[in-house]
Amino acid sequence: MHPMIKPALRRAWRDRQCVQFGVTPAHAVTLGPVDTATGALMELLDGTRGLPLLREEARAMGLPDGRAEALVHRLTAAGLLDDPTGGGPAAAALRKRAAAHDRLRPDIAALSVIHPEPGGAAGLVAARRAIGVQVRGAGRVGASIAATLSAAGVGRVEVLDGGITEPGDVAPGGLPAEAVGERRDTAARRLVRRAAPDRPPRAAEAQDPAGGPGLSLVVVAPRDGLAAYAPAASDAEGWIATGTPHLYTGVVEATGVVGPLVLPGCTACAGCMERGRAELDPGRGRLLAQWRSGRRRTVPACDVALATAVAGTAACHALSFLDGGAPVTTGARWEVSLPHLSWRSERIAPHLDCACSAAGKTERRHTSAVGPAHDTMNGYTRSAE
Numbered sequence: 001m002h003p004m005i006k007p008a009l010r011r012a013w014r015d016r017q018c019v020q021f022g023v024t025p026a027h028a029v030t031l032g033p034v035d036t037a038t039g040a041l042m043e044l045l046d047g048t049r050g051l052p053l054l055r056e057e058a059r060a061m062g063l064p065d066g067r068a069e070a071l072v073h074r075l076t077a078a079g080l081l082d083d084p085t086g087g088g089p090a091a092a093a094l095r096k097r098a099a100a101h102d103r104l105r106p107d108i109a110a111l112s113v114i115h116p117e118p119g120g121a122a123g124l125v126a127a128r129r130a131i132g133v134q135v136r137g138a139g140r141v142g143a144s145i146a147a148t149l150s151a152a153g154v155g156r157v158e159v160l161d162g163g164i165t166e167p168g169d170v171a172p173g174g175l176p177a178e179a180v181g182e183r184r185d186t187a188a189r190r191l192v193r194r195a196a197p198d199r200p201p202r203a204a205e206a207q208d209p210a211g212g213p214g215l216s217l218v219v220v221a222p223r224d225g226l227a228a229y230a231p232a233a234s235d236a237e238g239w240i241a242t243g244t245p246h247l248y249t250g251v252v253e254a255t256g257v258v259g260p261l262v263l264p265g266c267t268a269c270a271g272c273m274e275r276g277r278a279e280l281d282p283g284r285g286r287l288l289a290q291w292r293s294g295r296r297r298t299v300p301a302c303d304v305a306l307a308t309a310v311a312g313t314a315a316c317h318a319l320s321f322l323d324g325g326a327p328v329t330t331g332a333r334w335e336v337s338l339p340h341l342s343w344r345s346e347r348i349a350p351h352l353d354c355a356c357s358a359a360g361k362t363e364r365r366h367t368s369a370v371g372p373a374h375d376t377m378n379g380y381t382r383s384a385e
């Protein structure tokens with residue numbers, strides 16, 4: 001191990017004895033008391049020295065025996081230590097692909113703030129390469145999500161959509177103006193490839209060791225955001241049956257929606273949502289039928305900035321889940337509307353009459369897991385290597 005104080009966190013002395021690592025309350029850690037000599041020893045924990053050399057340097061500084069180990073132990077316990085050679089075989093393989101590793105450095109640094117284990121962040125980002133995600137919809141929201149997931153190192157991002165790219169599909173993070181007139185799926189595939197930090201993994205590398213359908217997540221981001229705002233239960237039957245996690249997102253009129261992230265059998269699904277809404281609003285079924293009928297089609301209202309914000313948020317939630325976390329959209333929906341843009345959330349309750357059987361189950365909260373080839377989350381086996 002070559003101990004390195006996590007470079008992602010700014011380091012500053014609060015007073016003569018206390019060091020604060022990090023700026024924001026969400027992730028900052030204070031360590032103290034720290035004497036001056038130990039403070040100087042800290043400067044040497046930059047990933048270039050192994051423990052034997054650190055021990056020698058500590059002795060040369062006049063520090064008592066065992067001080068280097070004690071400091072490393074203390075920093076590890078505080079989640080402040082990283083190991084630039086750690087993270088397992090996937091991280092080692094990523095470091096060998098230097099250009100890709102350089103591209104993903106800021107992403108690894110960001111995860112290092114969240115995951116306390118030395119080398120854990122590199123392991124997680126490297127593991128994304130074996131993950132398969134399907135994005136349904138290549139409009140302003142869907143294409144941007146697909147590109148972002150690909151840029152974040154997700155190795156297999158499929159985009160499904162029909163038809164030909166229209167001028168209104170173009171967005172800075174999504175399909176480019178050159179794609180107008182080209183098949184949407186072809187254009188989206190090229191976008192995903194260009195956004196990737198690396199060439200796509202070979203089939204053997206990407207093989208899903210769980211032997212399942214190989215998709216860790218489906219992102220439902222239809223061009224007509226109504227299908228994300230009021231998703232049809234019938235469209236989700238296959239994902240419920242196969243236990244495939246899915247996340248709804250889109251823009252409908254001037255409202256953006258992210259969530260719910262559905263973990264089949266554990267959290268509320270589209271069917272639960274449909275039933276719950278119908279109970280609250282007797283006119284709901286009649287409205288839905290007319291909204292979905294497609295008569296009197298107008299220009300889809302989809303503000304490009306709102307679509308980009310929604311796509312970025314949805315991609316963050318997807319990555320948090322894929323990395324083993326439990327984003328707040330798990331079983332809940334977040335909405336934001338122009339012009340005030342204040343995000344609001346609504347918990348979606350599982351419905352007793354829904355066949356998904358999420359009702360009555362206690363939602364098992366899971367904490368982030370790092371490293372192993374399979375992390376079990378909410379009863380799902382996720383391929384991580």
Ligand SMILES: [Zn+2]
Nearest residue numbers: 269272354356
């Ligand atoms: Zn349900």
